[in-house]
Amino acid sequence: MLDLIPESPVPPGGAPLTEGDTLNSKSRYRRMFWAGVLSISVLALAPLGIMTWVNYQEYKGAFEEEQTRPLIRFVAIGKQSVEDFLEARTAALGYVSLARTHVALGDPAILAGILRDLQGSFGGFIDLSLIEANGTQVAYAGPLELEGEDYSDFPWFQEVKRTGTVVSEVFLGLRYSPHFIIAVYREDPPGPGYVFRATIDTEYFNRLVRTLLHQPGGDVFLIDEGGILQTTPLSAGGVLERAPIPPLPVSAQTETVSVQGADGVPRELVYASIAGSPFTLVMLGGDPDSGAGWAALRRNLLIFFGLSAVMILAVVIWGSNWAVKRAREADRVRASAYHRMEYQNKMAALGRLSAGVAHEVNNPVAIISQNAGLMKDLLVMSDTPPSEERQLELLDSIIKSAERCGGITHRLLGFAKHMHVRTETIDLGELLEEVLGFLEKEAGYRDVRIEFDFPQEPAAIESDRGQLQQVFLNIINNAFAAVEDGGEIRLGITRTDAGDFSVWVQDNGVGIPEEHLKRIFDPFFSTKKGAGTGLGLSITYGMVQKLGGDVSVRSREGVGTRFVVTLPGNPKEAQEP
């Protein structure tokens, strides 16, 4: 028969009314509190943090753009100015070299006159010279005595012969002071060509570049293709020293890069190469923090974030605390409701039992009453007094019946008392015998056969007697309800491999439909229409859990039902509530 009952398809579901194992555990509430605080904080602070970060980035971008936009404009203007400056002087040189003959240019007096005219109309010219194709300076007008110098090895000289026009880097040259030159090369067929050269005042150049400066704390200067300063920057360094910036690629357009300033503060750097020269105009933005607006805004953003975070945390902590308090209160109410229900279930069981028990008590009481009456009858109504033997027989019957009454009432009282968990050593076999004692008479009247394989070895566990009685009374009562008159209920105790005890109760009753099996331990689930509270098995389940055990059920309609209650053999596994 055992094999015919399939395993319960679904484990006992629902939420049995159980006190739970750690209802009163403080750490459980603490965990609940922190889990709440953490999860809600993350949920609430993450969007705030993201929003603040996005805002910060956007404001920062806007401020940087505000810094950079005028820089770009000024560099574009500056580039134009420097190019105009160089172009004007290159064009002037070119014009003079075309307007005057090779021979006229070689005349120092004429050359000095041209220099005077150029200085007067353009400015920035220091000297002029005519150099033959072999590199020898043949005529010079200016403050130095440079006639006869040989320039054939100078790079600018090589270049001007190749390209026709050259604007040189700033160099020390033969006069050992920073200057740069503009030179043009003229063919003079049939003879060799010549180079007409002017030296430009770097101071003049410096002033021009500095007029472009617009931002406080910023800087502006020219560098050559090798990153060497061509004008004197405001911040640090001098002409012909290495510029305090990373190498920049040549670019005709204005370009923007962020650089680390000498003070460690990131700055915007805008640059553009000057066409037709080795120069690049470089402009450094002022300290972004010098814009008090940005600093204030940043501070406000941080204060806003900080205050919001503090407020959110405060609300979250308060809310979590409140929720945990409510959960605790609800648990308390639930636990007390559970206790009440457990008690009511017990009282209901007791009520059911007492109906049977009343009959059971009344039988011996009736015997006492009738035997005592008979004794009186024999003494009063009979002519001959009853023999001593007869009297003793009647008295024995009375005593035996009185003891029967006592046994019944004690059993009932034993069941009714101790509602609170009290752990003691219990022999499961004896306990089951006791519970079966309640149902013996009913079994007799209904011809229900009870087969109990009383265990050979004592099945001793540490548990609560009252609760176990209730558990098995509920389960065996159910078996009684399930079987027809003349049915069979079998019980047994087996020891599991883990050392636990499994008490099984099996009937050959109507069985439980599969759809009910899933809900059998749910509170208020009942198929005994109007006859049950639907709490019996739920409370049974809760109690067994509380005692550290487990209940499982297998059933097949028309075949029977088997309940197995597993209880920990090791007393330490039982959980104190």
Add this chain to the structure above:
Amino acid sequence: MEALRVLIVDDEEELVTALVERLNLRGYQAHGVTAGEEALTFLGTHPCDVVLLDVKMPGLGGLEVIEEIKSRWPTLEVVLLTGHGSARDVEDGMALGAFDFLTKPVKIEDVMRVFDSAGSTDPSR
């Protein structure tokens, strides 16, 4: 007047014995059995006037016995004896034709009173 013939049916043997003896002392012609089946057998050979029948008994229960009695000896009066007077059983028994019911523990006077009134309804007497 002839003694009233009564049959006491209860699974508690000591109760049956005492009741039978007390009733005999009071002039009844009482007999006792301890099971439903026994009662039916006895009635088949010994005509009775009233049967005092316990409702709850192993084997053939009181309700089954009364049903059988009423089908075989419709004029035989049956008085039910219940341990608890469980309303349902009494109702069922009365519906099956019981004359009256008594609740344990019973006074001998009550038994006699009910027997006498049951006996007086018997048209054969």
